[in-house]
Amino acid sequence: MDTANGNATTASAAPAAPAQPNGHREDPGGFKLKFCTVCASNQNRSMEGHLRLALANYPVISFGTGSLVRLPGPTITQPNVYKFNETSYDSIYRELEAKDPRLYRANGLLNMLGRNRNIKWGPERWQDWQVGMPRVKKETDKGFEGMEGGVADIVITCEERCWDAVIDDLLNRGSPLNRAVHVINIDIKDNHEEASVGGKAMVDLADSLNQVAKEEREKVGAAAFDSGSGAARASFDERVPEVIGEWQERWPNLPATWTLAWF
Numbered sequence: 001m002d003t004a005n006g007n008a009t010t011a012s013a014a015p016a017a018p019a020q021p022n023g024h025r026e027d028p029g030g031f032k033l034k035f036c037t038v039c040a041s042n043q044n045r046s047m048e049g050h051l052r053l054a055l056a057n058y059p060v061i062s063f064g065t066g067s068l069v070r071l072p073g074p075t076i077t078q079p080n081v082y083k084f085n086e087t088s089y090d091s092i093y094r095e096l097e098a099k100d101p102r103l104y105r106a107n108g109l110l111n112m113l114g115r116n117r118n119i120k121w122g123p124e125r126w127q128d129w130q131v132g133m134p135r136v137k138k139e140t141d142k143g144f145e146g147m148e149g150g151v152a153d154i155v156i157t158c159e160e161r162c163w164d165a166v167i168d169d170l171l172n173r174g175s176p177l178n179r180a181v182h183v184i185n186i187d188i189k190d191n192h193e194e195a196s197v198g199g200k201a202m203v204d205l206a207d208s209l210n211q212v213a214k215e216e217r218e219k220v221g222a223a224a225f226d227s228g229s230g231a232a233r234a235s236f237d238e239r240v241p242e243v244i245g246e247w248q249e250r251w252p253n254l255p256a257t258w259t260l261a262w263f
Helices: 045-055 089-099 101-106 109-116 160-173 192-220 222-226 230-250
Strands: 035-039 060-064 069-071 080-082 154-157 180-186 256-262
Touching: 035 045, 035 160, 035 192, 045 060, 045 109, 045 192, 069 089, 080 089, 089 101, 089 109, 101 109, 154 160, 154 192, 160 180, 160 256, 180 192, 180 230, 192 222, 192 230, 222 230, 230 256
Parallel strands: 035 060, 035 154, 154 180
Antiparallel strands: 069 080, 180 256
């Protein structure tokens, strides 16, 4: 694992609650970190991670970093292109189904979009996200509970260019909230099989990070830790690379990169 801030070693993680066949597991209650998943078009990898984390009872939102939503078309030079924040997953599904149902079932797009429209309304763009603004009219999104305030503790990107885009955007914003956020990239190939593996790996990482966060929260006090202040979370921030190092040993085929950034 590469780290942009610090060296990764190892850390222990508590076992998670047993998962049900569909990935859903009983909610143990208690403190939970807030997550954000990011890929290029907010369609495949970030949405698989969004769903898996929501089924594991974590607060979660998801975004894409591209200028437009791009999905495969009949040829490599004819992609299907849509606007972020303006196009629903359901409308994309219905459009592709009308165009060529055989093609878009065979390449998995209709199945993917069918999943997505049951998670949230449509693809959102990271650069348009107003961090700290209430997530109004998002109550039906999976993983909404806990994300009402529009702030995440952990951002997980799915490829290096998305990680770069997130970091650049955070630098450009100028840290108006002065709140730390851990940005972790997991290199996941953009296909349905690898996205499924990546989603499981995200939940494993989330469980490990959340266990450490709970331990440090007990030490400094819930009110201080939950405020998100740098001083209150310093001990947790220092342990994050260790957690990622142990996780990387369990998932050696998913190279990870980490940095501490600021909202």
